[in-house]
Amino acid sequence: xxxxxxxxxxxMMPFVASETLASSDYRLxxxxxxxxxxxxxxxxxxxxKLTDTGRFTYPYLGVLTAKGKSVQQLENEIKTGLLxxxxxxPSVDVSIMSYRNFYIGGEVKRSGGYPYEPxxxxxxxxxxxxxxxxxxxxxxxxxxxxxxxxxxxxxxxTLVRPGDTVTILxxxx
Numbered sequence: 001x002x003x004x005x006x007x008x009x010x011x012m013m014p015f016v017a018s019e020t021l022a023s024s025d026y027r028l029x030x031x032x033x034x035x036x037x038x039x040x041x042x043x044x045x046x047x048x049k050l051t052d053t054g055r056f057t058y059p060y061l062g063v064l065t066a067k068g069k070s071v072q073q074l075e076n077e078i079k080t081g082l083l084x085x086x087x088x089x090p091s092v093d094v095s096i097m098s099y100r101n102f103y104i105g106g107e108v109k110r111s112g113g114y115p116y117e118p119x120x121x122x123x124x125x126x127x128x129x130x131x132x133x134x135x136x137x138x139x140x141x142x143x144x145x146x147x148x149x150x151x152x153x154x155x156x157x158t159l160v161r162p163g164d165t166v167t168i169l170x171x172x173x
Contacts, residue, residue, distance in 0.1 A: 028066040028074065029146065029163055030054050031100030036078060039091035044082070047097055060086050071096065099162040104129045106168040107136035116162040123156035125166050137171035 028034065030052045038044040048056045054067020061081040066074050075094040082090040101113035102125065109130030122141050126132060142151040146163030160166060 025070070026096075027068050027070060028054065028096075029100055030067065032066070032162070033097040034066065034071075034074075035093075035095045035097050037093045037095070038078075038082070038087075039093075041087070041090070044090075102160050102162060103165040104168070105165070107133045107170055108168050109133060116160070120160045121156065122154050122158045122160060122166055125160050126168065132168055135170050137169050140169035140171065142167045142169065 028050060030050050033047065033049045034056075035047045036045060036058070044059055046058075050056055050066050053065075055063050055065050058064050058078065058081075061078065064074070064077065069077070071094045075092050078094070079090050079092040082092065099116040099118075102116045102120070103111075103113050104125050105111040108126060109132070111129065114125070114128045122143070132138075139155065141154040141156075141158070143154040143158060143160065144151040144165040144167070146161065151165075151167065154166065
């Protein structure tokens with residue numbers, strides 16, 4: 001009886017590890033909404049949407065740049081800043097309340113920006129955009145990753161990230 005349970009646990013481990021890895025690799029950017037919580041310090045806890053420069057103003061520390069940093073890096077920066085003559089041992093937690101949009105265009109019924117959700121695929125993005133037009137290719141998709149200047153080929157199972165632009169190309173008849 002223990003063997004099937006152990007096998008199930010072993011099979012699940014790669015998924016748990018990859019999910020943790022994915023969230024630790026995430027870099028904050030303009031449009032992300034974050035929550036900074038400092039235990040027992042309500043005046044230092046806040047929810048804020050990052051500006052177009054990826055910055056926000058934080059009490060006592062001034063303007064902080066979150067763009068390009070992981071949640072853990074930002075957490076450490078705030079904690080270190082608060083240790084400087086403000087708090088003795090601050091307990092800081094930074095979490096993402098909502099991600100910045102991704103964008104979809106080309107041969108879809110409703111092009112535009114849509115809220116990102118973790119695990120989003122191109123197929124799901126197409127569904128959010130109301131499906132494809134009658135001119136759409138069933139297999140020719142491109143994705144322009146945020147920060148890149150070159151689009152790469154994609155398929156239905158390609159993961160979309162916040163800030164990405166998905167283009168559904170026209171099919172050939």
